[in-house]
Amino acid sequence: MNKGTFMMEKTLKFLSLFMVALVLVFGTGGEVDAKKKKKKIKLTDEENAMFDRWHVKPKKRKKAVKDMRKKPKFVGAIKCNGSCHDPYYKAWVASPHGGTFNLLKAGVRKEAKERVKLDPEKDYTTTPLCLRCHTTGYKQRGGFKPAGTKSKKGKDKASKIDPDEPNLEQVGCEMCHSVAGGSQFRAVMKSSKGDFTKAETEKYGQRWDYSNVCTRCHTHPNTPFKPSVHDKYKFNFEERKLKVHKIADYWSEDNADQKLEKVKDRAKEKGQTEKTPLVIEDFEVKDGKLKFKKGTKPYNSKKKTFKYKKG
Ligand code: HEC
Ligand code: HEC
Ligand code: HEC
Structure with a gap:
């Protein structure tokens, strides 16, 4: 054996050992494939009919169905912006609801806090009671997680806050438009390219009971800022509604294609939530934790049912 072949053999031996070690450490990927196969998605006739109506190509259906099921x-307000609701997002950032988290900081709105016996110098940005009404989806799937939130292994799980791009830390789109988050109906909106009916998004957790949904916070028994404290906390829906989306100034060349073309058609339809508003969550803070009271949650994720107010 000459020196060259000897070296080559040695290298090959080393390489094969190295490969064996790799397989031992990372596996062949066989298990993962098996799991994937088990979860293979098959669309129901109903789902296919829905996509047919929206003219969605077969290739794109599975991904959408995953989110819908x-x-x-x-998901946060930034996801509603994307390439769909830019003027709504921009107007929201500048609106009162786009800055609700900031009211929880020390020294902000001192007078209002003193009036309701809150400590104006205290930082309330991690106080469970306040977070329910001043952020998006606190204590619910995907919702806002305050500073100091850790995983079981001690990893930092707090929501990132970027002052230039308000998101989950404020009262976002989903606090008024969703029952329990917008992940499912977002997929409907995207797949249908805006050509959906109220009933179609309601099935996936959008709500249209606007005057009702405001009472998740305004005039709720748990808000410190009740009409009995000051006249300015009285809630007149028709008046207040006008201040929620001042989108007129936020249209530009870049988002001109985001006009909602089907709004007029949809307005002719009366959604189920408009006929029978959903129940409003009641909650309490027990042992420092926010708990929703039984029977007051509008969505039951086990049974996949909605709970409406009794007529
Ligand atoms: C049940 C929901 C709810 C809870 C709980 C809640 N808030 Fe609010 N908060 C509101 C609403 C609604 C408003 C707006 C009231 C209005 O303008 O009519 C508000 C307004 C405020 C304001 C501005 C008031 C003003 O007149 O300028 C501050 C400051 C504030 N909240 C801080 C807090 C703090 C701190 C906590 C926790 C101790 C808290 N909130 C808990 C719903 C809530
Ligand atoms: C404080 C509650 C509230 C928040 C927060 C909110 N909305 Fe709305 N939204 C409303 C109300 C109320 C209407 C109905 C307005 C009307 O009838 O004039 C509406 C209407 C809309 C419409 C028109 C729907 C249609 O078909 O008529 C769109 C689109 C929309 N909102 C998107 C958003 C987006 C995107 C965000 C977040 C960036 C957002 N909204 C945040 C309350 C809210
Ligand atoms: C998740 C809680 C929440 C929900 C739901 C909510 N709001 Fe608010 N809203 C607030 C908080 C907190 C403020 C205080 C903002 C501030 O004072 O800067 C506020 C302030 C406002 C203001 C500004 C008051 C003013 O005069 O400056 C208007 C208008 C308003 N809300 C309308 C609505 C309407 C209409 C709805 C229902 C479609 C609604 N809100 C739903 C939490 C909420």
């Missing part, structure tokens, strides 16, 4: 979760 998974339990609903909060």
